Amino acid sequence: MDTPQDADEIDLFELMSSLWKQKIIIIFFVVLSVLTATAYAFLSKPIYEARIFIQPPTLNGIADFNYGRTRDAELTPFAVKDVYEVFVHNLLSESLRRTFFVEVYLPSLPESKRAGSRDALYSDYLSELTIGLPAKDQPDRYLVSVQSRDPAQATDWVKAYVARAGEAAESEMLKNVAREAEVRARNLAQQISTLQETADKVREDSVTQLREALKVAQAIHLTEPPIISGNVSAEVSATMNGQLTYMRGTKALEAEIKNLEERKSNDPFIDSLRALQIKQSFYKDLQVSPDRVSVYLIDGTVEQPDRPIKPKKGLIIALGVIFGVGLGLLVALIRHFVLIRKTTETSNQRFK
Template sequence: MTTSSRYSQDADEIDLIEVARELWAQKTLIILITLIVTVAVGAYAFLSKPVYEAKLFLQPPTYNSIADFNYGRTKEAELDPYSVKDVYDVFIRRLQSESLRRKFFDDVYLPSLPKDKQEGSRELLYAALLADLTIAPVRGSSDRYEISARTNDPSVAAQWITEYLKRADDVAKAEMIRNVTREAEVRARNIEQQIETLRISGKEAQEDSIVQLKEALRIAESIGLENPPLISGNLSSEVSAAMDGQLTYMRGAKALRAEIRNLEERESNDPFIENLRDLQIKAGFYHGLNVNPEDVALYRQDGNVEEPDRPIKPKKALLLLVGVLGGGVLGVVVAIARYVVRRFRTAKRIDPSQL
């Protein structure tokens, strides 16, 4: 019984020296497996299409590059000027918008695919675009963004970034210009309403003056006062200054008729309305306020978009190294497994009762 137990224990133990001998004995198998795995991995590395990545970093514009957006925007004009952050936020929002991605997918990405792939699931193709064209903030920076494109053609990767960036810039500029123009138009309409109110008030004041002068004319004619009375000394200037209101008739019927005729024949009261010309100048300024897209910038490029000259994957050297190591490990595992199975079968064939 003791001999049987000792043999069973020896059978379950693996001698490292014996294992090393077995591995050496099966070195051909290990080398063969290593070669097979390495060749398979190498075939993938050299036959798969290379993937190229183009990158571009974006950062906020300078204050000078957004100056035209703030032309005429002052506290006196009741229009708050745009900050660099305001303008940059509009651009980033458009850059990351779903509508722009969808438009780029329909106009650029989908037509670039082979005909057979274009007939596949649009959602899967769109998901592939989102994986290939990414926009993300730069780690450690709150206002710098990175836009990258991955394709099998290095020139296409650079073209994608250029085209996508141009589309985002055009849409964001159009939005900013619409905002500026709309606010200017609202301001111009408000001023025009003030001008119209002043003109109405001026017309009513003209009509009131005619009524008052006609009443004074009747009084002057009723008392036979054709010309203003001649008053000498200091009293003359005092009476002349008081020839308004109830004493208007003292101007004399002749002067009153001329004044009434002048008011009735007046075509416009604009020259006589206070502050009207200033308001007209302001309204004209806001009507003519326009921003040239070429004179403003919503972002700055940190560098240029360049065609990548080396693929980011497959990394052939790394894959070959992994193939060699992985194949070697797999070969060793297979060799040890064969050794263990053979040893186990040998132990089963021995009858312990004969020992």
């Protein structure tokens, strides 16, 4: 008679024989699972993915941003990295994702779906729009992809999203350039104003000095400069300033005073003024055309996908086979152990 230990032991050959006898059940579950998986694979709507690879702009693309920006002008030129960082910041910004969600994604949904949870819809949207690095060895190259049941829609959306990021980056760069040019023009205007005010003070001082010299010349009745022959004449003429200004004579002094008082502008007599005014005018009118700059480059062409990425029919059917085999074996094993248990209970009742 078998001991309890023998009864609890599993006979491998008996188990295999039992499973073989139940092969119809196993095959049934395999066929059912494969049919279900096949139906799902072929009846599910396909999902298409459109992708854009993005890389930094060229030096030629950012050249107009640096128009008039030199170290001599106290404006550091922009590097490609500086411009591209502005674009990447806008590309990854939550504000752009939200704007695109509200203005593009939501209007594309049917009214019944739009009435659902906004958070759930936004979560679905984020799963369909992805931005990342395609390769770790290229940290400045980004991949933007959009998934949709409509391949044309996926292509349009991925183009529109990248274009919006580019427009936002260009607008930010243009504002930065305009603001810095405005500040530079204001600084130059301040320098010009200071020079003009200084020139006015210098003219007033010159008139005062000439009036005092005129009083001295009138006091000694010196109408014209004294005539001195030889080298001494040149030396004296060269020093007719300061304390010797009166030696020019009353006629010359009166003429100089009248000329200074009637002068309408001191600008022609200010050194470097014209150069500053030219610089001010340049920065004041500085404008960069958006059509002549670029903040990113698209690597390759953006084509409409013609092969869906989901569902993966072969994988789904293979998983259906595996699931069917596993489920069939599980049912067969349960039936096998149930039959053994019933047989054991029946035998025990007979011996009692």
